[in-house]
Amino acid sequence: MPEKVALIGSGNWGSAIATKLGVNVLKPENGFDPVVEMWVFEEYVKFEGGKWERPARGAKPPEGKTWVDEGYSPLTQVINEKHENIIYLPDIPLPVSIHANPDIKSTVTGATMMIFVIPHNFLAPLVPKLQGAFAPGCIGISLIKGIEFKDGKPILISDLLAEEMKKAEGAPVVNMSVLMGANVANEVAKGDFAEATIGCTDLAIGAKWVKLFNTPDFKVDPVADVAGAELCGALKNVVALGAGFVDGLGMGGNTKAAIIRIGLKEMQKFCQVFYGDRNILSETFLESCGVADLVTTCFGGRNRKCADIFAKCIKDGTPKTWDVIEAEELNGQKLQGTGTSKDVMECIHKAGKEKDFPLMVQIHKIAFEGAAPDTIIDINK
Amino acid sequence: MPEKVALIGSGNWGSAIATKLGVNVLKPENGFDPVVEMWVFEEYVKFEGGKWERPARGAKPPEGKTWVDEGYSPLTQVINEKHENIIYLPDIPLPVSIHANPDIKSTVTGATMMIFVIPHNFLAPLVPKLQGAFAPGCIGISLIKGIEFKDGKPILISDLLAEEMKKAEGAPVVNMSVLMGANVANEVAKGDFAEATIGCTDLAIGAKWVKLFNTPDFKVDPVADVAGAELCGALKNVVALGAGFVDGLGMGGNTKAAIIRIGLKEMQKFCQVFYGDRNILSETFLESCGVADLVTTCFGGRNRKCADIFAKCIKDGTPKTWDVIEAEELNGQKLQGTGTSKDVMECIHKAGKEKDFPLMVQIHKIAFEGAAPDTIIDINK
Structure with a gap:
């Protein structure tokens, strides 16, 4: 048949x-x-x-x-x-x-x-x-x-x-x-x-x-690993905001690589915390759905681009809201990373797992709680 | 004490x-x-x-x-x-x-x-x-x-x-x-x-x-995982040649991400084949020594840059040897990826493992055996 x-x-x-x-x-x-x-x-x-x-x-x-x-x-x-x-x-x-x-x-x-x-x-x-x-x-x-x-x-x-x-x-x-x-x-x-x-x-x-x-x-x-493969696609957009902040501040290539990598690890941790009953595999994050999709998004995507502008504008003393940046840059399309960042943060809060996700927490602080963009690198303090 | x-x-x-x-x-x-x-x-x-x-x-x-x-x-x-x-x-x-x-x-x-x-x-x-x-x-x-x-x-x-x-x-x-x-x-x-x-x-x-x-x-x-962490640092330079070929030909971001990721998997495989008696872990490749060092090298390093020029010159009908590119671009420094590519290829040949390393093999063919740079994407054929 x-x-x-x-x-x-x-x-x-x-x-x-x-x-x-x-x-x-x-x-x-x-x-x-x-x-x-x-x-x-x-x-x-x-x-x-x-x-x-x-x-x-x-x-x-x-x-x-x-x-x-x-x-x-x-x-x-x-x-x-x-x-x-x-x-x-x-x-x-x-x-x-x-x-x-x-x-x-x-x-x-x-x-x-x-x-x-x-x-x-x-x-x-x-x-x-x-x-x-x-x-x-x-x-x-x-x-x-x-x-x-x-x-x-x-x-x-x-x-x-x-x-x-x-x-x-x-x-x-x-x-x-x-x-x-x-x-x-x-x-x-x-x-x-x-x-x-x-x-x-x-x-x-x-x-x-x-x-x-x-x-x-x-x-x-x-x-x-269904859950790991599927969650990567959404979580990567949050990490891309962090990559964009790093770009907007003109930090070097190693700092950007570090933020991307720490993001990848936190994506893995997020899957483990919220889908611990599924078979989350390390290998998943080495597949196209993991590292490759994340790298593409952190070097080329719209979340990276808007976060770059967000950070640069704050640095230059002329801050812009996400709505303004979205309207100016995306030609009617919507940012996914900002909304997902809020939802992810709610999950982390409810689970009381802030300490396990220093990067995701810091990205949310910068994007929505007024933290300075250069605090993106405070995650090892 | x-x-x-x-x-x-x-x-x-x-x-x-x-x-x-x-x-x-x-x-x-x-x-x-x-x-x-x-x-x-x-x-x-x-x-x-x-x-x-x-x-x-x-x-x-x-x-x-x-x-x-x-x-x-x-x-x-x-x-x-x-x-x-x-x-x-x-x-x-x-x-x-x-x-x-x-x-x-x-x-x-x-x-x-x-x-x-x-x-x-x-x-x-x-x-x-x-x-x-x-x-x-x-x-x-x-x-x-x-x-x-x-x-x-x-x-x-x-x-x-x-x-x-x-x-x-x-x-x-x-x-x-x-x-x-x-x-x-x-x-x-x-x-x-x-x-x-x-x-x-x-x-x-x-x-x-x-x-x-x-x-x-x-x-x-x-x-x-000592062996995995240490080998990554050398093998990444070979993958960076592949990333440079992709850049030199003007291929898109997804193609580049795919080459980097396939490279990361072949780095892992190389460690497993040649240090199978050590404790090679998937996690190693998600650490700074793995994915982060590779990403930095594939976006910013000298191996990437010289391979970009190598591919572009062939595409434009004005090929240059590695020695010439090195002399023109590196101010007396030496490329590591080309030498490592030869050594890695010798290891793969001796072990008869060509089928396990299609990307490493193709990078060597392009760099040293006259294959056209756009055959970099023939690795799934």
Whole structure:
């Protein structure tokens, strides 16, 4: 029985990952069904003035008409004709194995491997429609970045997904893995060499996911640690604030490397404190999801950049609030590190573990409690 | 009985580390003898024309005269008067605990903790002079960077030191640790925040060294893995060549992070293959000697810089040899990564382990076998 893959989500990252797995399922020796159903939240598109247009957000077609009557085509139809997601991943061909499908139930029917790459709060309304559709023993994987917090505790998105999936009537036990790492959708889609980590409950399942995702330009390695792999992706953004403070103050390369490394160790400690009942491994932090994603974020990301400005402005006597920096620098996007820093701090406070996290505590003090940025290096005092 | 510290070496790094331990021994609660003898290879110095001068290399004083007759002073005397190593670490005050001593035997007499921070080939001629001088049960630590190779196998400098020490008549068994990490002597001496790792045979001994070296601006952590901690410092220079190739070709941040991370994993593997009988720990690679030193070297070091130029010149159709790049860029200094790459490759070949080290192999192919620099990313093929 070949493995049948369903891809739930077709945004920028979902479409990028489709360029990898879509190639692998076409090789008969891999043992996959050669058609991957990709669920697409249906939209309507029209090629006009040399580019693809969508109706304005919230707009409705004229009374008694549909968007098709107005000259628009369903996005799924365009994807399937052009083998390109012209909205979310333009100019990158999708393998012919990828079939865009607006219907969630038929997308997952018979699936033995389900990939979740949607905002996780999109899932709840979908679940009732999945009843009995996917195959018994189906395994799942979350490609969703982020973290939730509740009552001073971190909640894994993969756990939320597993919870939701259990609500589908007749749901088999869905084993959930995660795919995380130092990768940017557009670079992965272009074929730049990148890596990812599969966090899995056991390496036999990890090997299945590696076979699906790994390509010569996308090196995928498994680690038997779901919680560690998933938490790294959120916690790194807090450490990147510290790296940005160091940059903004013009401290040297060794100081920055020290802050990044201490951050990595505190990420590990955070996982151990809050998911001590899971199998948190040192190795996880040496994988792409750990050190590589952290390094990329601390040298190139937006959290680093805004924290650099934050510290520099204080040093120059012209402090700016995070809101102002965000508005000036991010073109409508949001910083993740600042919000996560607050949530992480609440977890640390509630657990009374301040002494175990001197860097995370100091980053919060600088970002939100008025401490001078150069106190970032007071963590060994 | 207070611990008695002897510092064998007084170059740039030896003097820099003296600024840390010299402060710690002065605190009575730490239980150290408050005088640290620092062995100095005696030289003669004279303040002239606004700066400190030494006789030309190899010069001898006039017949029947000494350098003192010629107006020079012994370096040890100047260090002890000024509390500054005016030649090797100018403008940085040394703690009053540090006593420069040109006599090796009196330097180590009664020592219970010996710090080696000299070129390791300086040791052999010193050993006969140490006979019975240091205290029984004395422990040692090597701060010497580098690695030796013999018959296709890596040799730890700390092992060479231990071997030499055994030759001293009546030598106690000297337990050897290492201090390694992402630190640059002048930055550490200035008080920039930096870190180091103590690689030790057991953590009780590690704790003694931490107590000696750790200060608020110099965070020192122990790991019970001498070989891993020591080898990282040499192997990182090979990985930095790979990082430089990626930079020279203008590849993205994720590709660079992937190469650095894969390099870190191969460093770990190299330690396991060639020092499998020692206690190589995953944790070692998360310490300053591992990830932090590697990151610093891959973003800021001379190996990275020269490899960047090497790749760029090939890309532009104007290739340059390593010798030319070295001569143009390093102002008389030598690249370490290229030589280490050759030695590492010989080890891998002899062991028949090419498949375990795809990145190290590819770096060698690019550096010395004419492979195109963009094949750096062929390691997952």
